[in-house]
Amino acid sequence: MEDQVKLEQKDRLGYIILNRPEKRNALNAAMVKGIQGALDAFEQNNTVKVVIIKAEGKVFCSGADLEDIKKMQTNTYEENLLDSQLLKALFYRLYSFPKLVIAQVQGHALAGGCGLVSVCDFVYAAPHAKFGYTEVKIGFVPAMVLVFLLRKLGEGKAKELLLGGELIEASRAAAVGLVNGVVEPEDLDQKVQELANHLVEHNSGSSMALTKEMIGKVQEMSLEDALDYAAQMNARARASEDCKKGIAAFLEKKKIQW
Incomplete structure (x- = not known):
């Protein structure tokens, strides 16, 4: 089976590529561990100065793999806690990672996928990409991302997004401060690369x-x-x-x- 997370390096830029397009890049334990492994590699690589997270397919990340969560409903509390700590560790790792991390969002970033975006240092998105923390619509909670979103946006905007659970357009995400810039799809890769290279060089x-x-x-x-x-x-x-x-x-x- 092809790796769910791919690594690439271009000069001083490290790319972490979500590679599960047939599942809309839904986060499962293997993908979370794959992203952690990629961060390990780039942290130890002294030539890499900026990390870019992007994705294959039409969707950036649809959030947690709900089929996996359904299977886990028969788990004990302790087993579920152990699994949830994997995502907690990933979000904290990205938030505190010693190199800058840019999310390049070519498609929708939903629930845990939107959480992944929220803990990156910069976010650039295509106009058609939608963002949202939809957990409350399926009886779940946006637990981990809530901690970071309060810091990023403040209580008012965080409540609007987390309790409302609605999807918002990239332009609205930029207006509330979740996204740094909205770029046409054909220019997105170049824009992110230019920003990353500017940070590297200056x-x-x-x-x-x-x-x-x-x-x-x-x-x-x-x-x-x-x-x-x-x-x-x-x-x-x-x-x-x-x-x-x-x-x-x-x-x-x-x-x-x-």
Whole structure:
């Protein structure tokens, strides 16, 4: 059977490709583990600076494989908890991954698939792509993504999407802040690649990693603790090789080679 997740590398860009189009790229345990394995590979690959998640077929990801969930309804609570922790671990891994992650959404991203998009750093979508957390319509709950969506959009917009359960167009997803840009299908691949290459060429990898780490952590802190943490990170960054290199190049009016 062909791998459900494919890996590709183009220069300094790593691609994670969902490859289960006959099942609308529905997430099962094998696919979740495949994405984790791909992240392992790209985290250890020092030449890869930005990771792009895309998909084969017409649908980006339809969410959890409902046939698998139906089979699990006879499981014990402990067995179901163990399975749900796989998705929890994946979402947290993407949210805290030390390299930037871009979702390239060529088709619908629904339920858990929309959750997958929500934890990426940037999201670009085709105009016809629809987004939605439809779990409440089938008696399920958008449990894991809820934690991240509150951070991303705030309580008001999160409630609208999670409790309403309706599908929204890509333009609406961009308006609420779920999507960064809407791009015609024929230009989507080029747009995402251009953005990724811009990040690779113009930004320090260590600076982006530290900034992403801080964004995740300061939201859990009091104002005073957050500022203390920020001061520590500021001091730490000044001593980094990238900062020394960047400031020296700026003062010498030389182009920085990241």
